[in-house]
Amino acid sequence: MSERPIRVLVAKPGLDGHDRGAKVIAQALRDAGMEVIYTGLRQTPEQIVEAALQEDVQVVGLSILSGAHMHLFPAVVEGLRAQGADDILVVGGGIIPDEDIPLLKEAGIAEIFGPGTPTTEIIRFIREEVAKRFPKGRENDGKD
Amino acid sequence: MFEKEKLESIRAATREYQERLEAQVKKRPERQASFATDSGIEIKTLYTPEDIADLDYERDLGFPGSYPFTRGVQPNMYRGRLWTMRQYAGFGTAEETNARFRYLLEQGQTGLSVAFDLPTQIGYDSDHPLARGEVGKVGVAIDSLEDMETLFEGIPLDKVSTSMTINSPAAILLAMYIAVAEKQGVTPDKLNGTIQNDILKEYIARGTYIFPPGPSMRLITDIFAYCSKNVPSWNTISISGYHIREAGSTAVQEVAFTLADGIAYVQAAIDAGLNVDDFAPRLSFFFNAHLNFFEEIAKFRAARRLWAKIMKERFGAKNPRSWMLRFHTQTAGCSLTAQQPMVNIMRTAFEALSAVLGGTQSLHTNSYDEALALPSDESVLIALRTQQVIGYEIGVTDTVDPLGGSYYIESLTNEIEEKAMAYIKKIDELGGAPEAIEFMQKEIKDSAYRYQMDIESGKKVVIGINKFQMEYEKPKNLLKVDPAVAERQTAKLRALKARRDNQKVKKVLSNLREAASTKENLMPLFIDAVKAYATLGEICDTLREVFGEYRQQIVF
Numbered sequence: 036m037s038e039r040p041i042r043v044l045v046a047k048p049g050l051d052g053h054d055r056g057a058k059v060i061a062q063a064l065r066d067a068g069m070e071v072i073y074t075g076l077r078q079t080p081e082q083i084v085e086a087a088l089q090e091d092v093q094v095v096g097l098s099i100l101s102g103a104h105m106h107l108f109p110a111v112v113e114g115l116r117a118q119g120a121d122d123i124l125v126v127g128g129g130i131i132p133d134e135d136i137p138l139l140k141e142a143g144i145a146e147i148f149g150p151g152t153p154t155t156e157i158i159r160f161i162r163e164e165v166a167k168r169f170p171k172g173r174e175n176d177g178k179d
Numbered sequence: 180m181f182e183k184e185k186l187e188s189i190r191a192a193t194r195e196y197q198e199r200l201e202a203q204v205k206k207r208p209e210r211q212a213s214f215a216t217d218s219g220i221e222i223k224t225l226y227t228p229e230d231i232a233d234l235d236y237e238r239d240l241g242f243p244g245s246y247p248f249t250r251g252v253q254p255n256m257y258r259g260r261l262w263t264m265r266q267y268a269g270f271g272t273a274e275e276t277n278a279r280f281r282y283l284l285e286q287g288q289t290g291l292s293v294a295f296d297l298p299t300q301i302g303y304d305s306d307h308p309l310a311r312g313e314v315g316k317v318g319v320a321i322d323s324l325e326d327m328e329t330l331f332e333g334i335p336l337d338k339v340s341t342s343m344t345i346n347s348p349a350a351i352l353l354a355m356y357i358a359v360a361e362k363q364g365v366t367p368d369k370l371n372g373t374i375q376n377d378i379l380k381e382y383i384a385r386g387t388y389i390f391p392p393g394p395s396m397r398l399i400t401d402i403f404a405y406c407s408k409n410v411p412s413w414n415t416i417s418i419s420g421y422h423i424r425e426a427g428s429t430a431v432q433e434v435a436f437t438l439a440d441g442i443a444y445v446q447a448a449i450d451a452g453l454n455v456d457d458f459a460p461r462l463s464f465f466f467n468a469h470l471n472f473f474e475e476i477a478k479f480r481a482a483r484r485l486w487a488k489i490m491k492e493r494f495g496a497k498n499p500r501s502w503m504l505r506f507h508t509q510t511a512g513c514s515l516t517a518q519q520p521m522v523n524i525m526r527t528a529f530e531a532l533s534a535v536l537g538g539t540q541s542l543h544t545n546s547y548d549e550a551l552a553l554p555s556d557e558s559v560l561i562a563l564r565t566q567q568v569i570g571y572e573i574g575v576t577d578t579v580d581p582l583g584g585s586y587y588i589e590s591l592t593n594e595i596e597e598k599a600m601a602y603i604k605k606i607d608e609l610g611g612a613p614e615a616i617e618f619m620q621k622e623i624k625d626s627a628y629r630y631q632m633d634i635e636s637g638k639k640v641v642i643g644i645n646k647f648q649m650e651y652e653k654p655k656n657l658l659k660v661d662p663a664v665a666e667r668q669t670a671k672l673r674a675l676k677a678r679r680d681n682q683k684v685k686k687v688l689s690n691l692r693e694a695a696s697t698k699e700n701l702m703p704l705f706i707d708a709v710k711a712y713a714t715l716g717e718i719c720d721t722l723r724e725v726f727g728e729y730r731q732q733i734v735f
Contacts, residue, residue, distance in 0.1 A: 050297035050313050052386015055426045055513070058624050059631045061735055075733040076386045079309070101297055102553075102660065106312030132552060132657065150517040150550050151644045153635050 039172055041165050043094040046074040046083045048111065051101035056128060060096060063154035064161070080107055084114035087123060093165050097127040104131055104139065112143035124164050128152070180234045189228050200224060216474040218429035220594050226586035234589055239484070243579045247487040249480050249592070250580035251538040252503045257576035263541035264566045265342060267509070269294030269318035270553055271664045273329035276319040280334060282556065286563060290541060292342040293330070294318030300387040302348045302719030305668040315664035322672050323714045327355040328362065336360040341372035342507065347389040349376035350398050351718050354705035357410070373414035373463055376402060379440040380419045382616045382729070384426040384623060389719060392613045394726035398701065399444060400451040403458040405702035414463040416444060417507060424467035425513050427627020430478045431595055433467060435602030436619050438486055442603070443612040445494055455494050459501035468530040469511040475530070476582060477591035479506070479537025485596050508534035509543040515550040518643035519651045523547035528565045535569055536582055542566055552657040620734040672714065679712040687711045688721050695725040
């Protein structure tokens with residue numbers, strides 16, 4: 036695993052203003068030693084992809100509670116792929132019905148964390164996945 | 180409250196009790212090293228007359244229906260009429276929501292509460308690119324007066340009271356409601372209901388803002404002025420702590436930030452030249468009912484007393500109705516779990532009971548499946564029945580403020596008031612609520628994080644999350660919004676735009692553009708615009724040109 040901290044973009048796609056979860060996760064990841072950027076509300080998939088590239092993150096965490104996840108989550112993954120950044124880990128959370136989860140995973144969202152998930156579980160998942168995806172750490176993966 | 184000698188003897192007896200208590204605790208330690216409310220107020224083992232020795236009955240509690248209204252806003256409270264049972268509902272198209280409204284009215288619900296979808300709340304039509312995936316999801320999609328006519332089809336607007344959760348474009352939706360009523364032959368003076376219209380908490384906690392604070396406050400004072408003359412029974416604002424609490428604040432912060440917002444609205448209206456007693460009687464409030472039972476009851480009582488003092492002493496209001504804090508309550512959505520969801524019925528029932536013991540004027544009870552989806556017909560019925568059990572079966576409505584005089588409740592009421600007042604002072608020092616948005620956001624965020632960490636450490640027990648976990652059956656029949664809603668809504672919009680008098684639409688929008696840059700009251704122009712079937716998106720875009728848009732400061 037990289038000696039430099041894991042960098043994470045926490046993003047709120049869509050129009051809903053419920054950012055309690057996003058902010059709690061952002062702070063928990065930061066307290067766990069990660070570098071965290073929070074986008075604020077109402078980000079389009081295009082804006083999120085751009086921020087992810089600009090900030091050179093390894094992880095994008097998406098939070099949505101309005102029910103628009105089936106449109107917006109896959110759009111972020113596709114946007115990253117189009118930019119050749121498909122190694123970035125994308126995870127999501129919010130009010131996501133069970134039957135949507137397999138579809139989202141097929142679309143490239145690595146994991147969905149529903150209500151009641153302990154932050155420690157999210158931290159563990161991110162650490163393990165990033166170690167797999169970026170074995171040499173962030174600065175050596177050939178992208179900037 | 181008590182005679183001096185009596186207090187002395189109670190004090191002596193308390194000391195003896197303390198000694199016995201310490202011996203007992205030494206032998207058998209208590210469940211926790213210390214006990215505290217959600218706001219962090221330390222809870223003692225026992226409360227006695229000593230804890231409220233300074234309480235002056237007439238000054239601090241008084242009689243229900245009289246200043247300072249600690250015990251309630253009506254002299255006989257629920258012995259006269261129960262609170263309004265008002266379930267927030269809305270999804271998909273106006274047709275579907277109209278059907279849910281009729282179902283709820285048939286089941287004995289006494290008021291309507293409209294949930295709008297996010298594009299409507301942010302002033303985008305259903306065909307806007309940013310509306311993609313959002314149309315009809317968290318509420319009903321309203322693009323024009325045509326949708327509003329469908330929404331209230333067959334519901335006589337002089338017979339129901341309607342609450343609308345709409346903020347930034349509140350004036351436009353109210354204009355539509357007035358126009359629908361007119362078509363039913365109902366004049367504006369016969370209309371009863373509420374628009375949320377509370378933009379400050381949108382900046383602070385809820386997120387559906389459009390315009391910057393200045394023009395937003397102007398829209399609000401335009402509504403105050405217009406309604407005081409034309410729609411006198413309308414609640415022109417519902418100053419909301421609900422979403423502040425949902426965002427993670429404590430009970431004390433909920434009271435403090437809500438009343439600080441209230442102070443800002445009153446001040447803005449006075450600055451706009453209105454007389455306080457002309458609009459203040461129509462201000463209403465909206466609070467959360469969370470799990471910490473006694474603290475919640477005390478919170479409602481403290482908020483009522485504090486607002487009465489603020490209106491009388493700070494703003495010099497003379498009309499007793501201006502001093503009254505009347506409020507709607509919703510049980511805490513954030514207290515619901517996706518795990519073992521039937522347990523949510525119990526949580527909601529206790530929360531609802533605290534709102535009733537706290538003297539609420541209307542109530543929404545959440546449905547048990549809401550951590551998973553929008554509520555189904557079945558789950559929303561149980562939620563309504565929960566209110567009916569409290570109202571009709573368990574006797575808590577037979578006397579006013581039954582917990583008044585409880586040593587614990589009165590002591591908590593005092594503490595919450597004091598701590599909320601300290602926050603309000605701090606916000607005043609920062610220049611008032613509009614200047615203190617980021618301060619409040621930071622306080623809320625810190626509380627939310629503490630709450631989550633308390634759950635993860637097990638300090639705070641949540642059944643099904645960190646205690647008594649088990650395999651459970653997921654509820655079936657979860658409500659799913661038909662994905663075709665967006666297409667139907669967009670087609671309807673296209674047809675409307677082809678059918679209406681587009682010259683007239685141009686004219687009303689250009690009139691609005693002109694008036695928006697003056698100080699003219701915009702309400703009559705909104706009514707003209709919606710009657711010409713200008714869409715919500717067109718009207719909001721016109722205002723965006725003049726007012727600009729709000730950009731959020733990221734507090735993290």
